[in-house]
Amino acid sequence: MRQQHRTAVLTEILLAGTTTRADLMRIVGLSSASITNIVGDLIAEGVVAEVGSRSSSGGRPVAVLGPHPQGAYALGADVGERGVAVELFDLSMRVIDREEVEGDHTEPVSRIIDDISIAVAALRERHHDIWPRLTGLGLALPGPVEVNADGSQTLHAQSLGWPAVPVGHFAAMNLPVFADNGAKAQARAEMWFGAARGAEHAVVALFGRGVGMGTIIDGALHRGAHSSAGEWGHVSIRPGGRECRCGNLGCIEAYAGADAILEEWERRGGPPQQSSGWDSMVALLDAAATGDNEAAGVVNDVVDVIGAGLGGLINLLNPERVVVGGWVGMLLMDRCQQALRSAMDAYSLTRPASQATLVPSHFRGDAIALGAAILAFEPLLDGSYRSRRHHVAG
Amino acid sequence: MRQQHRTAVLTEILLAGTTTRADLMRIVGLSSASITNIVGDLIAEGVVAEVGSRSSSGGRPVAVLGPHPQGAYALGADVGERGVAVELFDLSMRVIDREEVEGDHTEPVSRIIDDISIAVAALRERHHDIWPRLTGLGLALPGPVEVNADGSQTLHAQSLGWPAVPVGHFAAMNLPVFADNGAKAQARAEMWFGAARGAEHAVVALFGRGVGMGTIIDGALHRGAHSSAGEWGHVSIRPGGRECRCGNLGCIEAYAGADAILEEWERRGGPPQQSSGWDSMVALLDAAATGDNEAAGVVNDVVDVIGAGLGGLINLLNPERVVVGGWVGMLLMDRCQQALRSAMDAYSLTRPASQATLVPSHFRGDAIALGAAILAFEPLLDGSYRSRRHHVAG
DNA sequence: GGACTTAACTTATCACGTGAACTAATGGGT
DNA sequence: ACCCATTAGTTCACGTGATAAGTTAAGTCC
Numbered sequence: 105m106r107q108q109h110r111t112a113v114l115t116e117i118l119l120a121g122t123t124t125r126a127d128l129m130r131i132v133g134l135s136s137a138s139i140t141n142i143v144g145d146l147i148a149e150g151v152v153a154e155v156g157s158r159s160s161s162g163g164r165p166v167a168v169l170g171p172h173p174q175g176a177y178a179l180g181a182d183v184g185e186r187g188v189a190v191e192l193f194d195l196s197m198r199v200i201d202r203e204e205v206e207g208d209h210t211e212p213v214s215r216i217i218d219d220i221s222i223a224v225a226a227l228r229e230r231h232h233d234i235w236p237r238l239t240g241l242g243l244a245l246p247g248p249v250e251v252n253a254d255g256s257q258t259l260h261a262q263s264l265g266w267p268a269v270p271v272g273h274f275a276a277m278n279l280p281v282f283a284d285n286g287a288k289a290q291a292r293a294e295m296w297f298g299a300a301r302g303a304e305h306a307v308v309a310l311f312g313r314g315v316g317m318g319t320i321i322d323g324a325l326h327r328g329a330h331s332s333a334g335e336w337g338h339v340s341i342r343p344g345g346r347e348c349r350c351g352n353l354g355c356i357e358a359y360a361g362a363d364a365i366l367e368e369w370e371r372r373g374g375p376p377q378q379s380s381g382w383d384s385m386v387a388l389l390d391a392a393a394t395g396d397n398e399a400a401g402v403v404n405d406v407v408d409v410i411g412a413g414l415g416g417l418i419n420l421l422n423p424e425r426v427v428v429g430g431w432v433g434m435l436l437m438d439r440c441q442q443a444l445r446s447a448m449d450a451y452s453l454t455r456p457a458s459q460a461t462l463v464p465s466h467f468r469g470d471a472i473a474l475g476a477a478i479l480a481f482e483p484l485l486d487g488s489y490r491s492r493r494h495h496v497a498g
Numbered sequence: 499m500r501q502q503h504r505t506a507v508l509t510e511i512l513l514a515g516t517t518t519r520a521d522l523m524r525i526v527g528l529s530s531a532s533i534t535n536i537v538g539d540l541i542a543e544g545v546v547a548e549v550g551s552r553s554s555s556g557g558r559p560v561a562v563l564g565p566h567p568q569g570a571y572a573l574g575a576d577v578g579e580r581g582v583a584v585e586l587f588d589l590s591m592r593v594i595d596r597e598e599v600e601g602d603h604t605e606p607v608s609r610i611i612d613d614i615s616i617a618v619a620a621l622r623e624r625h626h627d628i629w630p631r632l633t634g635l636g637l638a639l640p641g642p643v644e645v646n647a648d649g650s651q652t653l654h655a656q657s658l659g660w661p662a663v664p665v666g667h668f669a670a671m672n673l674p675v676f677a678d679n680g681a682k683a684q685a686r687a688e689m690w691f692g693a694a695r696g697a698e699h700a701v702v703a704l705f706g707r708g709v710g711m712g713t714i715i716d717g718a719l720h721r722g723a724h725s726s727a728g729e730w731g732h733v734s735i736r737p738g739g740r741e742c743r744c745g746n747l748g749c750i751e752a753y754a755g756a757d758a759i760l761e762e763w764e765r766r767g768g769p770p771q772q773s774s775g776w777d778s779m780v781a782l783l784d785a786a787a788t789g790d791n792e793a794a795g796v797v798n799d800v801v802d803v804i805g806a807g808l809g810g811l812i813n814l815l816n817p818e819r820v821v822v823g824g825w826v827g828m829l830l831m832d833r834c835q836q837a838l839r840s841a842m843d844a845y846s847l848t849r850p851a852s853q854a855t856l857v858p859s860h861f862r863g864d865a866i867a868l869g870a871a872i873l874a875f876e877p878l879l880d881g882s883y884r885s886r887r888h889h890v891a892g
Numbered sequence: 893g894g895a896c897t898t899a900a901c902t903t904a905t906c907a908c909g910t911g912a913a914c915t916a917a918t919g920g921g922t
Numbered sequence: 923a924c925c926c927a928t929t930a931g932t933t934c935a936c937g938t939g940a941t942a943a944g945t946t947a948a949g950t951c952c
Contacts, residue, residue, distance in 0.1 A: 499940090518930090519930080519931070520929095520930080520931095530930085530931070530932085531931095531932075531933080531934095533931095534931065534932060534933090535932095538932095554928085554929055554930075555928080555929080556927075556928050556929070557927085557928045557929025557930065558928085558929055558930040558931070559929090559930080560929085560930065560931095561930080561931080
C-alpha cells in the first residue's frame with residue numbers, strides 16, 4: 105500500500121526534475137505528514153535530495169526537492185539496425201558516458217550480443233566506482249519484444265530476418281536486463297521528458313528506415329496482450345499496394361519508410377541515392393521546396409499516406425497529442441508541418457482532429473537509449489530494486 | 499482505500515453471477531477476514547445475498563454468494579436511428595420489463611427526448627414499487643458522447659445531422675443519467691457478460707447500418723482524451739475511395755456499412771432492396787453461397803475490407819480477442835467466418851494475428867440496452883450511489 | 893525585536909487489513 | 923449414536939500507515 109504512494113511520489117520527483125513537498129502533496133494527493141515520511145525515506149535511500157530552497161514571501165523557505173543524480177545509474181542501449189550505442193545515465197537523466205559499436209543488421213544476432221557486451225565492458229572499465237549503483241541495462245531492440253507466460257521476454261525481429269531471441273541472451277555482466285521495442289523506448293522518453301509529457305493520451309509516431317509507434321493511453325504506454333502492440337508500420341494503408349519487407353502489401357512503412365521514399369523518388373526520375381539517407385532526404389525536400397515537380401509529387405504522396413495513417417489513429421484513439429519523431433519525421437515536421445496537419449485533418453473526423461495537437465519530437469537526435477534507460481530505472485520506482493539489493497545483501 | 503476493495507469484490511460478484519468467499523479471497527487477493535467484512539457490508543446494503551450452499555466433502559458447506567436481484571435496478575436505453583428501446587434490469591442483469599417507441603432519426607432531437615420520457619414514464623407506471631431502488635438511466639446514443647471539462651457530457655452525432663446535445667437534456671424523471679456511445683455500450687456488455695469476458699485486451703467491432711467499435715485495454719473500455727475514441731467506422735481504408743456520410747472518402751463504413759453493401763450489390767446488378775435490410779442482406783449472402791458471381795464479388799470485397807480493418811487493429815493493439823457483432827457482423831460470422839479470419843490474417847503480422855481469436859458476439863440480438871444499464875449500475879460499484887442516497891436521506 | 897507567515901516535522905488517533913484463534917456446520921468412522 | 927476430522931466462516935488483538943492538529947523552524951515586515 106505504501107509502495108503505491110512511494111511510487112507516485114518518486115515518479116513525480118523524477119518527472120518534474122525539481123519539486124517541493126507542497127507540490128507533491130497537491131499532485132499525489134497525500135497529507136503533508138505522509139509526504140514528509142515518504143520523502144524522508146527516499147532521501148535516506150539516497151535517491152532524492154534537497155537541491156536548494158526558495159524564499160516564500162515571509163516564512164520558512166521552501167525546500168526544493170530533486171532526484172539525487174548519484175543515487176542510481178542505469179544503462180540504456182539503442183540496438184539499431186546499424187549498430188549498438190550504450191549510454192550511461194545518472195538519476196537526473198544526464199548522459200555520463202557513451203560507447204558505440206558500429207554494426208550491420210545482416211550480422212548474426214550473436215555478433216550483436218557481443219557488441220553490447222563489449223560496449224558495456226568498456227563503460228564498466230571507466231566507471232567501476234558507480235557500478236554497484238546501476239539498476240540495470242535497458243535494451244531498445246529493433247523489433248517486437250514479447251512477454252512470455254513465465255515473465256521472460258523474447259525478441260521477434262522477423263522483418264530483419266532474425267530468429268526469435270530470448271532477451272536473457274542479451275544479458276551482459278550479470279546486470280538485470282529490461283528490454284522493449286525501440287519505438288516504445290522512444291515513446292517512453294517522450295512521455296517522461298519529451299513532447300508527450302503530461303499527456304494522458306498521446307501517439308508517438310516514428311519515421312526512420314522503419315515506421316513505428318508508441319501509444320500512451322491513460323498515462324501509460326500501451327502494450328497489448330503479448331506486448332507487441334504498436335506495429336503501426338505494418339498496418340495496411342493502401343490495400344493491394346506496394347510490397348513491404350514484412351511480406352504484405354500496402355503497409356505504411358512501404359510508403360513512409362526512408363528507403364521506400366527514396367526509391368520512389370529514384371523511380372520517378374530523381375537522382376541516385378547519395379552516400380547517406382539523410383543527405384538524400386534533405387535533397388528530396390529541397391527539390392520539392394524549389395519547385396521540382398517529381399520531388400514535390402513524392403513528398404505529397406508521403407504526406408498523404410502519413411496523414412491518412414495519423415488521421416486513422418486520431419479517429420481510433422482520440423489522443424490529445426500526436427508526436428512525430430524519427431529522423432525522417434523530424435525533417436518532415438521541419439519542412440511540411442502544415443501539409444501534414446492538413447492531411448491528418450482531412451482523414452479524420454472534425455472533432456477528434458481538433459482535439460489533437462501535432463508536435464515534433466522534443467529530442468533533436470533520437471531518444472531511444474534514454475527510453476531504454478528509463479525502463480531500467482523503473483524498478484527503482486516501486487522499490488523492487490532496493491528490496492532486491494537488501495535481499496542479496498542479507 | 500476500502501472503496502477499492504469493495505469495488506473489486508462487488509465487481510467480481512456481479513461478473514461471476516455466483517461465487518464463494520474462498521473464490522473472492524483468491525481472485526481479489528484479500529484475506530478471508532477482510533472478505534468476510536466486505537461481503538458482510540454488501541449483504542447489509544442489500545446488493546449481495548447468499549443464494550445457496552454446496553457441501554464440501556466433509557465440512558461446513560460453502561455459502562454461495564450472488565448479486566441480490568432486487569437489491570438495485572437500472573434502466574438501459576438503446577437510442578438508435580430507428581427509435582428508442584428502454585429496458586429495466588435487476589441486479590442479476592435480467593430484463594424485468596421493456597418499452598419501445600418507434601421513431602426515425604430524421605426527427606428532431608427533442609422528439610427523441612420525448613420518446614425516452616414516454617418510455618420511462620410507462621415503465622415507472624408499471625414498476626413504481628421498485629423505482630426508489632433505481633440507480634439511474636443509462637443511455638446508449640448513436641454518436642460520440644464527449645465528456646466536457648466540467649464533467650458534463652455532450653452528444654455529437656454529426657453524421658446524423660444532429661446538433662450537439664447536452665446529455666442533461668435527455669434527463670428524464672429526475673433520474674441520474676449516464677450516457678455513452680452505442681458501440682461502447684455493446685462493448686461494455688460483451689466485456690461484462692459476453693464474448694469479451696475475461697479478456698484484458700479485446701476489440702469489439704460492430705457492423706450494422708453504421709460501423710463502430712469498442713476497445714478493451716487492460717481490462718477497461720478505452721475512452722481517449724475526450725472519450726470519443728473508437729470511431730473506427732470513419733477510419734480511411736481506401737484513401738480516395740467511396741464517399742462516406744461523414745464527408746470523407748474511403749471510410750470503412752462506406753464499404754462495410756449495411757447500406758453501402760446493399761447499394762453496391764444493386765450497382766453490380768443485384769435485385770432492388772427488399773423491405774428490410776436484414777432480408778436483403780440474407781439474400782445477398784444466400785446468392786453468394788449459391789454461386790452468384792456478382793453477389794460473391796460483393797461479399798468478397800466486404801470481407802476484404804473488414805479483414806484489412808481488423809488486421810490493422812491487430813497490428814496496432816495486439817488484442818487477445820476480436821469480437822464481431824452487429825446484425826451484419828453476426829450474419830457474416832455465420833456465413834463467412836473462415837474467409838474473414840483469412841483476410842484478417844493476411845492484413846496483419848503473423849505473431850499478433852496468431853495471438854488473437856476471432857469470435858462472434860455472445861448476444862443474439864444486440865446488447866446495447868444491457869451495456870447502457872451496466873453503465874447506470876456502475877455508481878453502485880464504488881459506493882457513490884449508496885453515499886448519494888445517504889446524503890439525500892440525511 | 894516582536895508579530896506574523898509559511899514550511900516542515902511530531903504526535904495522538906483512527907481506519908483497515910491480517911494472522912491466529914475460535915465458532916459453525918457437516919460427513920464419516922467406530 | 924456419538925465424536926472427531928474437516929472445511930467454512932467469524933472474531934479479535936495487533937501492526938501498518940494515513941491523517942488532523944499541534945509544534946517547531948526559519949524566515950519577512952513594521
